[in-house]
Amino acid sequence: MDYNNENSNQDNNSSVIEIKTIPLPLNNNNNDNNNNNNNNNNNNNNNLQEFKTNLNQEDEIKYSNYIMLSHFITRMGDKTFEFMIPLFLIYKSPNSLLPVSLFGLSITFVRILFGSTIGEICDKYKKIQVIKLGIFGQAISVGSIFLIIYYFLNFNFISIDNNNKENNQLLNLFSNKINILFFFLLLLFSSIHSLSGLLMDISIERKWTPSLIKNNNLLNRVNTWMRQIDLGTEVLGPFLVGLLMTTSNDDDSIGGKEIISNNHSTYLIITILNFFSFFPQYILLKIVYDLVSKQNLIIFEDEDEINNNNNKNNNNRKYLKFTDGLDLNNILNNNNNNNNNDFNIFNIFKNLDNPISTIVKGWKLFYQQILSPHDVLMTAYLSNNNGTTPSELSTFRLLGALFGLGSTMFFTNFVKFLNGNMNLVGQFYIFEEAIMILISGFYFSTTNYNNDNNYKLLFLGSIILSRIGLYGFELSEIYYVQRKVTQTNRGIISGVESSLTSLSTLFVFLISIIFHKIESFYILVTFSIISINFSALIFFYWCKRNQQIHQQIE
Numbered sequence: 170m171d172y173n174n175e176n177s178n179q180d181n182n183s184s185v186i187e188i189k190t191i192p193l194p195l196n197n198n199n200n201d202n203n204n205n206n207n208n209n210n211n212n213n214n215n216n217l218q219e220f221k222t223n224l225n226q227e228d229e230i231k232y233s234n235y236i237m238l239s240h241f242i243t244r245m246g247d248k249t250f251e252f253m254i255p256l257f258l259i260y261k262s263p264n265s266l267l268p269v270s271l272f273g274l275s276i277t278f279v280r281i282l283f284g285s286t287i288g289e290i291c292d293k294y295k296k297i298q299v300i301k302l303g304i305f306g307q308a309i310s311v312g313s314i315f316l317i318i319y320y321f322l323n324f325n326f327i328s329i330d331n332n333n334k335e336n337n338q339l340l341n342l343f344s345n346k347i348n349i350l351f352f353f354l355l356l357l358f359s360s361i362h363s364l365s366g367l368l369m370d371i372s373i374e375r376k377w378t379p380s381l382i383k384n385n386n387l388l389n390r391v392n393t394w395m396r397q398i399d400l401g402t403e404v405l406g407p408f409l410v411g412l413l414m415t416t417s418n419d420d421d422s423i424g425g426k427e428i429i430s431n432n433h434s435t436y437l438i439i440t441i442l443n444f445f446s447f448f449p450q451y452i453l454l455k456i457v458y459d460l461v462s463k464q465n466l467i468i469f470e471d472e473d474e475i476n477n478n479n480n481k482n483n484n485n486r487k488y489l490k491f492t493d494g495l496d497l498n499n500i501l502n503n504n505n506n507n508n509n510n511d512f513n514i515f516n517i518f519k520n521l522d523n524p525i526s527t528i529v530k531g532w533k534l535f536y537q538q539i540l541s542p543h544d545v546l547m548t549a550y551l552s553n554n555n556g557t558t559p560s561e562l563s564t565f566r567l568l569g570a571l572f573g574l575g576s577t578m579f580f581t582n583f584v585k586f587l588n589g590n591m592n593l594v595g596q597f598y599i600f601e602e603a604i605m606i607l608i609s610g611f612y613f614s615t616t617n618y619n620n621d622n623n624y625k626l627l628f629l630g631s632i633i634l635s636r637i638g639l640y641g642f643e644l645s646e647i648y649y650v651q652r653k654v655t656q657t658n659r660g661i662i663s664g665v666e667s668s669l670t671s672l673s674t675l676f677v678f679l680i681s682i683i684f685h686k687i688e689s690f691y692i693l694v695t696f697s698i699i700s701i702n703f704s705a706l707i708f709f710y711w712c713k714r715n716q717q718i719h720q721q722i723e
Contacts (some may be wrong), residue, residue: 174285178639180199182280189310196631203683204223223383224381224383224461224464226465227383228460229381229383229387231386232381232382232460232461232695233381233382233391235454235456236373236377236378236381236453236457236656238259239453239454240373240395240398241398241402242446242449242450242453243369243446243447244398244399244402245405245406246443246446246447247366247406248403248406248407249355249400249407249439249443250311250362250405250407250439250440251406251442251444253410253439254272254314254359255272256270256335257436261342262342264692266605268342270350271356272355272356273665274357275357275359276360276363276671277671277675278675279360279363279364280363280364280367280667280668280670281671281675282668283668284367284665284666284668284671285661285665286654286664287367288660288661288663288664288665289372289660289661289664290373290660291659291664292376292494292657292658293494293495293660293665294494294495294500295492295493295495296372296494297458297492298494298497299368299494299497300451300455300458302497303366303369303372304369304447304450304451305363307362307366307369307447308447309358310359310361310365310443311358311440311447312361312444313354313387314355314358314359314440314442315437315444315652317355318436318437319437320351320544321348321351322436334644341676348597356429359427361454362634367664371660371663372660373454374395374661375491375647375650375651375659375663376659377454377457378392378651379554380390380466380468380491381457381461381491385589385652386584386650388583388648389528389580389584389648391582392647392648393577393580393581394652396644397577398644399417400570400573402576404570411488412441414435455493462492467491468489468490468492468656484577486609489656489712519694526710528561528646528649528711529650529662529666531648537673537677537696537700538697538698539677539681539693539694539697539700540606540632540635540694540697540698540701541569541632542565542569542570542633542636543569546681546693548689549563551565561592565629565633568633569632569633569636572633572634572636573639573640574640576598576636576640576641577644578582580641580644583597583641591645591648591649592644594641595642595646595708595712596643596708596709597638597639598637598639598641598642599642599704599708599709600638601635601637601638601640601700602635602637602638602642602705603638603701603702603704603705605631605632605637605638606631606635606698606702607698608631609627609629609631609635610694610695610697612627612631613628614691632720650663659716681693
């Protein structure tokens with residue numbers, strides 16, 4: 170398609186993004202073609218004047234600050250909300266874990282089933298419309314959950330003593346058909362909230378950020394800051410929930426009017442805070458979009474491809490404008506006309522020739538393990554078998570988070586130390602993770618483990634040190650997807666990545682159901698060690714086949 174065609178609007182009946190081509194000036198050593206190339210280059214330079222291929226560094230820093238502030242606001246709201254919902258379900262059904270289990274399973278299943286669809290939406294449709302869809306989905310789901318919680322806390326108790334309302338009793342979630350209906354509506358809107366959050370994560374982290382930030386060092390710094398925000402909100406979110414619940418001065422009576430009133434204020438305040446966090450999130454992203462749109466930023470489709478070196482010798486380069494994309498109003502027609510199933514959760518293992526898909530599959534094996542300070546199975550084992558106190562468990566989790574945070578803080582400098590060789594960076598981190606987990610398994614398997622506290626400390630210490638490799642390799646994997654996957658595939662690969670994460674989590678829980686006895690915990694430990702080390706072997710094999718990648722990274 171000729172570059173001079175300035176019509177960037179897609180046909181409403183089209184289901185494919187219009188990718189334009191432009192002949193770019195290239196350094197050509199062939200003297201016979203120099204004259205023709207010079208003439209073409211003069212025309213091309215005139216055409217390029219109205220577009221920008223990259224932003225200046227000041228703009229990149231400014232826009233990244235807007236994005237990170239938006240990321241912090243939405244993460245803080247999401248983490249408090251996600252921590253509060255299980256507490257509310259336990260409060261409503263104190264004698265059963267079934268509601269919490271169904272809540273976790275519903276979110277896991279929808280991410281498995283719709284992860285690739287979410288990613289495809291990010292790839293195909295206009296960026297600002299995708300953001301609006303994600304924020305609208307989150308807002309409508311949180312607003313609906315607010316009404317459901319309000320119903321359960323104010324209209325869902327029975328009066329057994331008309332003269333003394335403090336003796337009223339809360340109805341169980343499954344006590345009648347209306348309650349069951351509202352409970353499943355709660356699961357539905359929680360699933361919508363999860364998918365909308367996934368849509369925002371992929372769109373901002375995998376689409377917006379690498380498109381706006383062309384400087385690789387700055388991109389690595391932004392990635393590390395985002396991971397630090399994630400770790401910080403993992404702690405601050407639950408802390409805020411606990412603080413609100415502590416200040417509510419709940420009384421110990423079950424079903425009393427006082428406890429109903431206090432939980433009313435606690436749960437609903439958290440939900441309201443999350444709801445209003447969406448407004449500044451949208452405003453900040455809209456500011457970035459409007460500023461970038463005025464600069465006519467274009468993104469070359471082939472500039473980040475990992476296995477298309479022939480483009481360097483090709484005079485035609487494909488590009489997209491930052492504002493390009495299909496119209497979401499025609500999403501149903503577009504999906505009917507063109508179902509992109511080349512890369513999804515059901516046929517991912519057919520894509521073994523795709524280098525990035527190999528990294529994604531290997532990385533997701535990291536999630537098929539329980540040797541983590543934050544894993545619920547690990548926590549249950551330590552508290553039941555080892556007699557670990559709550560304060561010791563909290564210290565274990567805190568140290569794991571701190572070592573992970575330290576890994577992200579030194580990531581950018583470590584990349585510079587290795588001269589930008591991302592293969593070596595990834596190999597170091599995944600090797601460190603695999604070795605530490607292997608060492609932890611060694612101490613766990615010794616006969617002195619149950620009799621010597623030093624062996625237990627070495628076991629836990631090895632797991633804590635493994636967080637360095639985990640978070641470091643996560644940043645490496647994010648960079649590979651951001652820089653080495655084309656614009657039109659980055660979203661769907663990220664969506665499949667999310668699906669595989671949920672699938673791995675589900676698989677671990679199924680294994681734990683089969684080997685549920687405390688004395689069978691060693692089987693889960695062995696499974697974790699094999700999974701992580703096999704993941705490391707996959708990555709080392711991938712690096713051997715793709716040794717040229719580090720040469721493409723500044």
